[in-house]
Amino acid sequence: MTPYDRWTLRTENTSYTVRLSPDGPWAELDAWGPHGAEDGPSALDWSHRTHFITPADAAPAEYLPHGQRPFTGADLIAGRPGRERGVRWEFTGAQEGPGTLRLTFTDDLIGLRTTLCYAVVPGTDVLHRWTELTCTGTEELRLERFDSGAVNVPVTSGARLTYLTGQWSQEFQHTRLALTRGTFTMGSTQGTPGHAYAPWLAVQDLAADDAPAYGLALEWAGNWHITAEAEPGGAVRIRAGRVPHEGAVLLAPGATLTTPRLACAFSADGLDGLSRVWHRYERHLTGERLHRPRKVLYNSWEATGFDVDAAGQLELAKSAADMGVELFVVDDGWFTGRADDTAGLGDWYPDPAAFPDGFDRFVEDVRALGMDFGLWIEPEAVSPGSRLLAEHPDWAYRIDGRPSRLVRNQLLLDLGREDVQDFVLATLDRLLTEHRIDYLKWDMNRPPTERGRPGPVPAERLDLDAAHVHGYLRVLDHLRTAHPHVTVEGCAGGGGRVDHTTLARTDVVWPSDNTAPLDRLAIQYGFLHAHAPHVMSSWVTDAPGIFDPRPRSLAFRFVTAMCGVLGIGADLRTWSPRQRTEAAGWIARYKDVRDVIHHGEARLLGSPDDATCGVQYDGADGRTVVAALNTGRLDGAPLVPGRPARLRPRGLDPDARYRDEVSGTTYGGAHLLHYGLPFAWSADHDAELVVLSRHPARRPA
Numbered sequence: 226m227t228p229y230d231r232w233t234l235r236t237e238n239t240s241y242t243v244r245l246s247p248d249g250p251w252a253e254l255d256a257w258g259p260h261g262a263e264d265g266p267s268a269l270d271w272s273h274r275t276h277f278i279t280p281a282d283a284a285p286a287e288y289l290p291h292g293q294r295p296f297t298g299a300d301l302i303a304g305r306p307g308r309e310r311g312v313r314w315e316f317t318g319a320q321e322g323p324g325t326l327r328l329t330f331t332d333d334l335i336g337l338r339t340t341l342c343y344a345v346v347p348g349t350d351v352l353h354r355w356t357e358l359t360c361t362g363t364e365e366l367r368l369e370r371f372d373s374g375a376v377n378v379p380v381t382s383g384a385r386l387t388y389l390t391g392q393w394s395q396e397f398q399h400t401r402l403a404l405t406r407g408t409f410t411m412g413s414t415q416g417t418p419g420h421a422y423a424p425w426l427a428v429q430d431l432a433a434d435d436a437p438a439y440g441l442a443l444e445w446a447g448n449w450h451i452t453a454e455a456e457p458g459g460a461v462r463i464r465a466g467r468v469p470h471e472g473a474v475l476l477a478p479g480a481t482l483t484t485p486r487l488a489c490a491f492s493a494d495g496l497d498g499l500s501r502v503w504h505r506y507e508r509h510l511t512g513e514r515l516h517r518p519r520k521v522l523y524n525s526w527e528a529t530g531f532d533v534d535a536a537g538q539l540e541l542a543k544s545a546a547d548m549g550v551e552l553f554v555v556d557d558g559w560f561t562g563r564a565d566d567t568a569g570l571g572d573w574y575p576d577p578a579a580f581p582d583g584f585d586r587f588v589e590d591v592r593a594l595g596m597d598f599g600l601w602i603e604p605e606a607v608s609p610g611s612r613l614l615a616e617h618p619d620w621a622y623r624i625d626g627r628p629s630r631l632v633r634n635q636l637l638l639d640l641g642r643e644d645v646q647d648f649v650l651a652t653l654d655r656l657l658t659e660h661r662i663d664y665l666k667w668d669m670n671r672p673p674t675e676r677g678r679p680g681p682v683p684a685e686r687l688d689l690d691a692a693h694v695h696g697y698l699r700v701l702d703h704l705r706t707a708h709p710h711v712t713v714e715g716c717a718g719g720g721g722r723v724d725h726t727t728l729a730r731t732d733v734v735w736p737s738d739n740t741a742p743l744d745r746l747a748i749q750y751g752f753l754h755a756h757a758p759h760v761m762s763s764w765v766t767d768a769p770g771i772f773d774p775r776p777r778s779l780a781f782r783f784v785t786a787m788c789g790v791l792g793i794g795a796d797l798r799t800w801s802p803r804q805r806t807e808a809a810g811w812i813a814r815y816k817d818v819r820d821v822i823h824h825g826e827a828r829l830l831g832s833p834d835d836a837t838c839g840v841q842y843d844g845a846d847g848r849t850v851v852a853a854l855n856t857g858r859l860d861g862a863p864l865v866p867g868r869p870a871r872l873r874p875r876g877l878d879p880d881a882r883y884r885d886e887v888s889g890t891t892y893g894g895a896h897l898l899h900y901g902l903p904f905a906w907s908a909d910h911d912a913e914l915v916v917l918s919r920h921p922a923r924r925p926a
């Protein structure tokens with residue numbers, strides 16, 4: 226093998242080595258792991274003996290087309306329309322740059338150039354992979370499958386897959402599966418990542434409890450799939466990509482299709498380490514905006530629903546401000562015709578009946594309380610009776626001759642159309658320039674059902690899913706450039722659209738409409754495996770559990786919500802003075818530690834299945850914050866000769882001393898690592914926020 230046949234990309238702590246296969250014209254994985262993992266014979270090497278399959282089927286291939294990899298799953302299915310499908314390509318060149326690699330393969334018969342692209346994300350352990358497909362012939366090409374990339378993980382008896390699954394109100398459930406043989410697939414055809422699965426997967430060798438972890442996240446806000454296949458030769462191969470709405474995409478001569486990026490992450494420290502790799506990556510995506518403090522928000526949705534009027538909102542705003550809330554957000558129901566969910570969407574003008582002294586007067590009244598002002602909007606949605614739909618019936622997706630079904634009594638605008646994008650941009654510009662708005666909650670509550678675009682272009686020539694995603698990203702990009710001061714929250718009926726393209730253009734996302742304490746804890750536990758605390762909006766509400774109605778204290782609700790970006794969504798009109806005082810205390814404590822929570826390194830301590838669990842945040846300032854929660858019985862240890870529960874922090878310096886800033890108790894680092902922090906839970910004490918400040922190490926004599 227010549228030195229040019231092998232390329233290594235280095236992230237902060239890992240390396241990813243690709244080589245040209247000795248068996249045929251394709252690239253394959255040589256090594257992926259900690260720095261130096263590539264120094265030795267490849268763990269993916271195999272016997273080169275095949276029976277009934279071809280070497281391409283058995284190879285740890287980075288990307289292979291149907292035609293070349295006939296039996297075990299191709300990453301690309303392309304052909305000339307009406308002719309046989311199948312690509313047979315030759316390797317035609319490699320281009321290496323600092324932290325980048327491009328490998329090109331060409332099929333002259335059908336006229337296709339395929340470039341596998343790699344780029345290291347600076348300051349992280351994440352590598353981006355994507356593929357560029359160019360039609361080089363004179364005939365167009367039909368692409369049925371065009372994955373972003375494939376990833377190979379060597380395993381012994383099988384793989385442990387960890388993924389995040391659920392449904393509306395139950396998103397991000399941390400789920401595990403042992404894959405020894407066969408195929409596991411997940412995805413969405415809902416035009417968004419969806420509530421059912423997050424476009425995120427972790428893969429580990431089943432042989433160990435918490436083996437080094439490989440992570441994948443597909444950066445796409447539309448239809449997608451991630452598929453893992455356990456192969457007979459002791460490897461799992463994962464493919465990921467977008468899924469075209471009409472089943473295929475046509476590529477015109479000269480045109481290039483660029484797939485979404487597949488973010489690939491590795492941690493030698495198992496799932497917990499992998500979560501920190503993703504957190505750091507998301508801090509990188511947030512960039513400079515990470516340093517704007519995420520303000521404590523009040524959102525009125527759970528308190529008033531559609532029943533929005535100036536007087537009621539101001540009453541809530543006053544209470545919120547008194548507690549130390551910094552931002553007041555009016556949710557759904559502020560615009561004309563919006564008495565319930567049957568009408569109003571599309572006509573984005575404040576309802577004069579709800580704001581009799583004018584909307585701006587109301588906004589100024591809120592601001593006079595010392596808070597920023599925020600507004601909810603669902604720009605892709607339109608209600609059947611709206612003026613917008615009457616004026617532009619073709620702006621909503623529909624199929625000629627077919628009735629349009631309603632989901633949540635509404636239709637979806639075809640945001641792939643430029644005129645629709647321009648309308649949305651103009652609407653947002655108008656609202657954000659005419660009124661003093663600092664925060665926008667962008668919601669989306671219905672997937673496309675009859676997804677067609679009436680007009681001269683045949684459906685097979687419309688890549689509607691991609692067009693919608695590009696429209697969505699164009700509008701979000703515009704918000705960033707034209708209204709950089711506006712904080713943007715991403716929401717899709719809860720956590721239906723959480724992906725890296727969204728996270729790169731928003732400041733926070735709303736993981737779920739389920740704000741009930743124990744339910745929320747499980748949602749956040751899953752969410753934090755994939756996403757960083759600074760993007761996780763979380764509210765303290767009055768909601769009883771939807772899936773777990775066991776009561777929990779106000780403290781529990783606050784400590785849970787403080788694990789991300791704290792908000793309040795409760796009906797404050799019903800809160801007693803005692804509750805308000807307690808809330809004010811929690812808000813003040815949160816403000817004191819939010820930098821540690823949002824910028825620090827987070828560790829999940831146990832899981833909500835344990836009677837005591839928590840999250841630890843280590844700040845650069847030497848402070849460690851531990852959010853500790855009792856999910857167990859509330860008739861605690863003090864009644865019987867029991868001992869306090871213990872929660873073990875990790876990663877502390879065993880030689881340092883740590884002082885609890887509230888109780889004043891000091892602990893040796895070794896003690897904390899060995900025994901953990903003590904918590905004497907009782908019926909009315911089920912959560913605690915511990916702030917430890919580190920003191921210079923006390924070295925043994």
Ligand code: DGJ
Pocket residue numbers: 526556557601668670716717718719735737738
């Ligand atoms: C769904 C969101 O997830 C909720 O937070 C709320 O904004 C409603 N939509 C409003 O209709």
